[in-house]
Amino acid sequence: MSTTPSPAGAHRTDGSSVRIGALVPLSRPGWVEAGRHVLAGLELAVHEVNDAGGIDGRPLELVVRDTAADPRQAEAAVEELDRLGVAAVAGEYHSVVARAAAARADALGLPFLCSSAVLDALTERPTEWVARLAPAQSHGWRIYADFLLGAGHSRIAVAAEPSVYWASGAGILRDHLTPRGGTVIELDARALSPAALCDALVEQRATALLLLVGTPEPAVPIVQAVRRDQRLAEVLIGAPAGQPEFAGWARSLGDEGSAIPFLRYLPERLGPLGVRVGAALRERLAEPPSFVAFEGYDTIAVLAEVLRSHGDADRAGIAASWPRVAVEGTRGQIRFSRTPGIGVWQWAWTPVQVVDRDPAAPGRFRVLHAG
Template identity: 75%
Template sequence: MSGMVTQVRAARRDESPVRIGVLAPLTRPGWAEAGHHLLAGMELAARAANAGGGIGGRPLELVVRDTAADPQRAAAAVEELAGLGVAALAGEYHSVVARTAATTADALGMPFLCSSAVLDALTERPTPWVARIAPAQSLGWRLFADHLLDAGHRRIAVAAQPSVYWQTGTRILRDHLAPHGGTVIELDTQEPGAVCDALVEHEATALLLLVGHPEPAVPLVRAVRGDKRLAEVLIGAPAGQPEFAEWAELLGEDGAAVPFLRYLPERMTALGSRVELSLREQLGTAPSFVAFEAYDTIAVLTELLRLGDGTVAADAWPRADVEGTRGRIRFSRTAGTGVWQWAWPPVQVVDRDPAAPGRFRVLRSAP
């Protein structure tokens, strides 16, 4: 055909990043050390995703917002990130903050994979938009109660701050201990000396710290360890405060032999062993379970984004089947949570070895 020119234009490849909004407590009063471990795990997983071709050739990018343990700040961050067009949300450590973030994400129809918050009812109503990597609080805290019973503790005191998370934990412990003759005594946390006197008065054999770190957890430990009347009293911290290096730095030997919950297996997967080496180099210290939860979170979202061509639909969670750092990750509906749940991550009761506080001892594990 003379006089006709056919132009063929190559389709322009979309190279814009696929963005994930990250929520993490990076400043006080949030538990900043936990937040930095969370961010380190996510950054490492994002780099691995991009080294593997990203999302259909598009780079994966994290858009980070500091929640500082403030629920309202988290809600505002979720709304902002949704407005920025992120494909999904990830993260958060503090349960009360995560619950607000999850509720906001549900209202906006925004997929949110929670990394570390354990409060059973993460949303007030069942939602298709929210899933969780961490186990439900009731699973871990019942295991912790079993450890106390097996160690011979029946009169257990809790020093608890006002919070739905601590209140729920106290209820879980009381309900699980009562059929076995165990009692839970609630103490005021305002004055460490008064806590010591109350432990003597109630003849408690164990004190559980259901409080923030470092205040008032560290002064309470120092007071109990320094009181000769309480030499035989066990101190426990089910929420995991002794996991982090700051605990050992502040308390030294006083911080040893304090059992706590962490979410690691006896043996990491091959991926977990590689990730552990990289995280140790990145953090300059041993990575906490929070860092592995965070890596697994991004690994799951990477898989779902690849399956969904850069999006995560409300019905995507049951399609996940991912080899994580701590086992195979699949999601199901679990009663009492309202969300899609990995049922279940490994759970351990652990403490720091008094002979070498930098070393951990596994006291009990499940499954």
């Protein structure tokens, strides 16, 4: 891939604003609720940067593009944002979409700070142009696997849909659990109805079922079927990708959506900045903010610091700054480094928790494990 900046990257944008492109899923089949939270964090941070004087007196502006969980749409958006002369691109939630955006940004010489996508292979080969805040999937999902073993689960079924992301997650679980005496049983969530999936869990004597599927379909009907099958009363349902994090999960499932452990990228206790930002995000979203909203905020915090140092005309300077970043984010100090097996500049690592919704109060989260 070329690492030569495109001509558009060599010029300031028209007007007085400093422009950042924002990629977010805001329409189906994208996970719209996650997209809303990423965008809320991005927008809140931009608002605060501008209230504090902007970037050397110039306002920061988001140029938002909907990816709709479509890699081709994301590639086209990156190309458009490049032509518009944005200083950098930020955001994205879906890993497969972020991978397409990262490849295009790398080819164009356009800095890309990925907010939420976790797929280890975000790029095919090492690049100087891309950095990431979210932990790599292998890091978080190994912590989740350790939680399962610690809770006494060794026969673990995964109900998965076809996807590079889900296949990668299943592989991480298998590679981590098998040497430790665990067994991973793969079930095709598209080929099996929820009732047939329940029969397979009984036949395989699984003690845990992990949902490597989208939400609300087919995750919600699978949870309902398992919860209502008396044969599976002792089976743990898990969702490492974080489906229960969002309020829509609780609205769809009520009490049945509780006690389903998932990964969340927050510290056990937020510091003063995190508390303040969390309150502002709650007001903006009219609901409790997810960790994804904090990722959006931290993305702009990093980019604003970089832009103050390098301006918006020097894309190569922005990309070269990743290893020198030291920014206090909502979840700790953010620094990027090279991590074995990861081709982008990586924050190693944001705090990782395994949490669930408390059955006694589904609006409250319980921390079950931390890594």
